[in-house]
Amino acid sequence: MFGTKVLVEWEGKDEIMRIQEDMSMYDKLNILTDAAKYDVACTSSGVERRGDGTGMGNCEKAGICHSFSADGRCISLLKILFTNECIYDCKYCINRASNDVQRTSFTPDEICRLTMEFYRRNYIEGLFLSSGILKSPDYTMELIYAALYKLRVECNFQGYIHVKAIPGASAELIRRVGFLADRMSVNLELPTNESLRLLAPHKNRKNILTPMRLVQKGMMQNKQEVAVYRNAPRFVPAGQSTQMIIGATPESDFQIMQVAEALYKKFELKRVFYSAFVSVNEDTNLPANRQEGPPLLREHRLYQADWLLRYYHFEAAELLDDKNPNFNVLLDPKCNWALKHLETFPVEINRADYLTLLRVPGIGYKSAERIVKARKFAVLDFADLKKIGVVLKRALYFITCSGKMMYPTKIEEDYITRNLLNVGEKLPDSVKEMSFRQLNLFDDVNFYKEDLREKKRRIPAFEQAAL
Amino acid sequence: MKRIYICQDNITGLFSAVYDAWKQRRESGEAGIAFRGSVAQELFCEYVEVAESEEKAIAVENLIKRHLGDDSYWDLYHAALSADSDKGSAILGTMLEARKIPDSRKIMNYLTCPHVAKVFELNRRVSNEAHYFKEFIRFKELDSGILVSKIRPKSQVLTCVAPHFADRLPLENWMIYDQTHGMFVVHESKKNWVLVSGVQVNIEKLDRYSDSELEMQRLFKGFCKSISIEERCSYNRQRQHLPLWFRQNMVEFEQ
Numbered sequence: 001m002f003g004t005k006v007l008v009e010w011e012g013k014d015e016i017m018r019i020q021e022d023m024s025m026y027d028k029l030n031i032l033t034d035a036a037k038y039d040v041a042c043t044s045s046g047v048e049r050r051g052d053g054t055g056m057g058n059c060e061k062a063g064i065c066h067s068f069s070a071d072g073r074c075i076s077l078l079k080i081l082f083t084n085e086c087i088y089d090c091k092y093c094i095n096r097a098s099n100d101v102q103r104t105s106f107t108p109d110e111i112c113r114l115t116m117e118f119y120r121r122n123y124i125e126g127l128f129l130s131s132g133i134l135k136s137p138d139y140t141m142e143l144i145y146a147a148l149y150k151l152r153v154e155c156n157f158q159g160y161i162h163v164k165a166i167p168g169a170s171a172e173l174i175r176r177v178g179f180l181a182d183r184m185s186v187n188l189e190l191p192t193n194e195s196l197r198l199l200a201p202h203k204n205r206k207n208i209l210t211p212m213r214l215v216q217k218g219m220m221q222n223k224q225e226v227a228v229y230r231n232a233p234r235f236v237p238a239g240q241s242t243q244m245i246i247g248a249t250p251e252s253d254f255q256i257m258q259v260a261e262a263l264y265k266k267f268e269l270k271r272v273f274y275s276a277f278v279s280v281n282e283d284t285n286l287p288a289n290r291q292e293g294p295p296l297l298r299e300h301r302l303y304q305a306d307w308l309l310r311y312y313h314f315e316a317a318e319l320l321d322d323k324n325p326n327f328n329v330l331l332d333p334k335c336n337w338a339l340k341h342l343e344t345f346p347v348e349i350n351r352a353d354y355l356t357l358l359r360v361p362g363i364g365y366k367s368a369e370r371i372v373k374a375r376k377f378a379v380l381d382f383a384d385l386k387k388i389g390v391v392l393k394r395a396l397y398f399i400t401c402s403g404k405m406m407y408p409t410k411i412e413e414d415y416i417t418r419n420l421l422n423v424g425e426k427l428p429d430s431v432k433e434m435s436f437r438q439l440n441l442f443d444d445v446n447f448y449k450e451d452l453r454e455k456k457r458r459i460p461a462f463e464q465a466a467l
Numbered sequence: 468m469k470r471i472y473i474c475q476d477n478i479t480g481l482f483s484a485v486y487d488a489w490k491q492r493r494e495s496g497e498a499g500i501a502f503r504g505s506v507a508q509e510l511f512c513e514y515v516e517v518a519e520s521e522e523k524a525i526a527v528e529n530l531i532k533r534h535l536g537d538d539s540y541w542d543l544y545h546a547a548l549s550a551d552s553d554k555g556s557a558i559l560g561t562m563l564e565a566r567k568i569p570d571s572r573k574i575m576n577y578l579t580c581p582h583v584a585k586v587f588e589l590n591r592r593v594s595n596e597a598h599y600f601k602e603f604i605r606f607k608e609l610d611s612g613i614l615v616s617k618i619r620p621k622s623q624v625l626t627c628v629a630p631h632f633a634d635r636l637p638l639e640n641w642m643i644y645d646q647t648h649g650m651f652v653v654h655e656s657k658k659n660w661v662l663v664s665g666v667q668v669n670i671e672k673l674d675r676y677s678d679s680e681l682e683m684q685r686l687f688k689g690f691c692k693s694i695s696i697e698e699r700c701s702y703n704r705q706r707q708h709l710p711l712w713f714r715q716n717m718v719e720f721e722q
Contacts, residue, residue, distance in 0.1 A: 051635060066603070070705055
C-alpha cells in the first residue's frame with residue numbers, strides 16, 4: 001500500500017500491514033477529505049449530459065450543490081485526495097512533505113464504491129479527485145487514471161468528474177485522463193513567479209502552465225473532431241479551471257485580477273477561483289497567524305470582480321489601476337466603478353442599451369435581459385423594475401424611468417456613497433469598526449522576511465529618526 | 468356578473484376550469500378560478516362547479532402549446548403547481564392577455580401586466596423550489612434495496628423532479644414521498660416513472676433500512692464534518708444557502 005512508505009523506514013513491514021488494515025474506510029475518508037478541503041473549485045457546472053439508460057448519472061449545465069458545510073461553502077462533489085503523501089514541500093500546504101501528519105491512500109476500488117454509493121443516495125453530484133505527489137507526477141497521474149477508468153468504464157458512472165492535472169505529468173497521460181473527466185484543473189497557486197519560488201519551491205510557472213496549455217489545445221482539437229464525428233468522445237467538456245491563494249503573498253488585487261483576466265483570455269479558462277489563505281503551517285515565509293482569520297472579504301471582492309469580468313463585460317483595468325491597486329472594502333467593485341464614473345449616469349431604463357444597463361449597480365444580467373424584453377411591450381416604471389428583480393435601493397441613484405428619478409437625489413459621489421453604505425451589505429465587524437487607532441509596533445502583523453527588509457528601506461527619514 | 472370556477476387543486480382540475488372559462492368567452496375581469504375547500508366568498512359573484520376531465524386538460528395544454536409556445540407552457544405549468552390561491556386567475560388572465568398582443572408567444576415578456584407578473588413570480592418560486600429538491604432530496608436504501616426519500620415541499624414539485632431522477636438513476640427502484648400533498652413518484656428499474664396519489668402506505672415499512680445504509684450515512688456525516696474549514700465557519704452563510712426548512716429530511720443534519 002502507498003500510505004505505508006514513511007512507516008516502513010521506521011518500524012518494519014509486519015507492523016505496517018497491520019496498521020493499514022486497521023484504518024477503516026471512515027478514518028481514511030476523514031483524513032483524505034480533511035486534506036482536500038482547502039481546494040476551492042467545487043462546482044459541477046459546465047456540461048449538460050443526459051444519461052444513456054445503461055448506467056448511473058447525468059450532468060446539469062448549471063451544476064447542482066447538494067449540501068452546505070458549516071463554513072457555508074457548497075458540497076457538490078465528493079472532494080477527496082487520492083493520497084495525502086507528497087514529495088513536494090509547499091510552505092502553505094497542510095500535506096507538505098516536512099509536516100508530520102497521518103498519511104494514507106485510497107484504492108481505486110474504494111473510490112468507486114464511495115462515489116457510486118453516495119451518488120445513488122443523491123449526496124453528491126460526482127467526484128473531485130486531487131492528489132499529493134506520490135513518487136513522481138507521472139506515477140500519480142497514472143494512479144488517478146486507473147481510478148477514473150474503473151469508475152467510468154467498469155461502474156458505468158456518467159456523473160460529473162473533476163480531476164487535477166498534475167504539473168509535470170506527461171502529455172499522453174493528461175490526454176488520457178482528459179477523455180474520462182468533465183473538468184480538469186491545474187492550480188496556479190500564487191499569482192506571480194516570485195511568490196511561487198518563495199512558497200512552493202518545487203513548482204514553477206512553466207510547469208503549471210504547460211498542462212494548462214495542453215488541455216486547452218486538446219479541447220480545441222476535440223471541438224473539431226466532434227464537429228465531424230458527432231459521437232466522438234469528449235475531451236474535458238466542462239473546460240478547465242484554476243485557483244489562486246489570496247493573502248499569503250503581498251500581490252495587490254490589481255495584479256491578481258490581471259492574472260485572472262489573462263487566464264480567461266489566453267487560456268480560455270472557465271473559472272478562476274480565489275482561496276483566502278488559511279494559515280495551517282508555521283513558516284517564516286508565511287504571514288503570521290493573524291487573529292482576524294482568513295481574508296474573506298478580500299476574497300469576496302475578488303469573486304465579485306471576477307463576475308464582472310465574465311458576465312458584465314468589464315476589464316480589470318477599468319476596475320483598478322496602479323494608483324488604486326486594491327478594492328474598496330466598503331463597496332462592491334461595481335458600485336465603486338459607478339461612483340468613479342458618475343458622468344455616465346443616470347441612464348434611462350426605457351432607452352439605454354443592454355451593455356449600459358449591465359453597468360448599473362443593482363441590475364444583474366438577468367434583470368437587464370428582462371428589461372430589454374419587457375420594454376418592447378410597455379414603458380417601464382419603478383414598480384415594474386422591482387417585479388423584474390432590480391435591486392432598487394442600489395439602482396435608484398443611477399437610473400431614470402421616463403426621465404424621472406425615483407425621488408430627487410443628488411448625483412454626487414459623497415452623497416451616494418453615504419446612502420449606499422446605509423443600505424449596503426453586511427460587512428464584518430473588523431471593517432465596520434475600522435477607524436483611527438494608536439500606532440503599535442505589534443499591529444498589522446505581515447511579518448514577511450523579505451517584506452520587512454523592504455519596508456525598512458521605504459520608511460521615511462523622519463520616522464526612522466523616531467525609531 | 469363575475470363568475471368563479473371552482474375546481475380541485477391539481478393540473479387536471481385547474482386546466483378544466485380554464486377550459487370552461489375559455490369556452491364561455493369570459494373576459495379577464497369577469498372570470499376567476501378558486502379551489503375547492505379554500506374558497507373565500509365574494510359579493511356579486513356567481514360560483515360554478517367545474518366538471519373535471521382529462522380531455523379538457525389535454526385540450527388546454529395543446530391550446531397553450533400551440534398559441535403561446537412550449538416555453539410559456541412550462542412557465543404556466545409551474546405556476547399551476549404552486550401553493551398560491553390566486554394562481555388560477557393569474558393563469559387565466561395571462562392566457563386572455565396573450566390574445567391582445569401581436570405575438571402571443573412572447574406573452575411571458577409582457578411583465579407590466581399584473582397577471583403575467585404573477586405567473587412569472589410563481590414560476591420562479593416553483594422552479595426554484597424544485598431545484599432545491601433536486602439538490603436536497605436524500606434517498607435511503609431499504610432492506611429490499613429500494614431507495615426512498617421523504618420530502619415536505621410547499622408546491623407540488625414531484626413532477627418537476629421526477630424526470631431528473633429517472634434520467635439519473637434509470638436502473639434503480641426508487642420512490643419519492645411528498646408528505647405535504649400525500650403523493651408519490653414511483654420509478655421501477657428501466658421503466659417510466661408514475662405519479663401516485665390517494666393511496667395508503669405502510670409507513671413503518673419505509674423505515675426499515677439496509678445495513679449498508681447506516682454505514683453510508685455515517686460516512687457521509689463524517690465527510691460533511693471534515694470538509695468544512697474551521698477558520699471560515701459561518702452558521703449564517705450556511706443557513707442562507709440551505710434554509711432550515713429543507714433540513715428536516717437530510718441525512719447530514721439528523722442527530
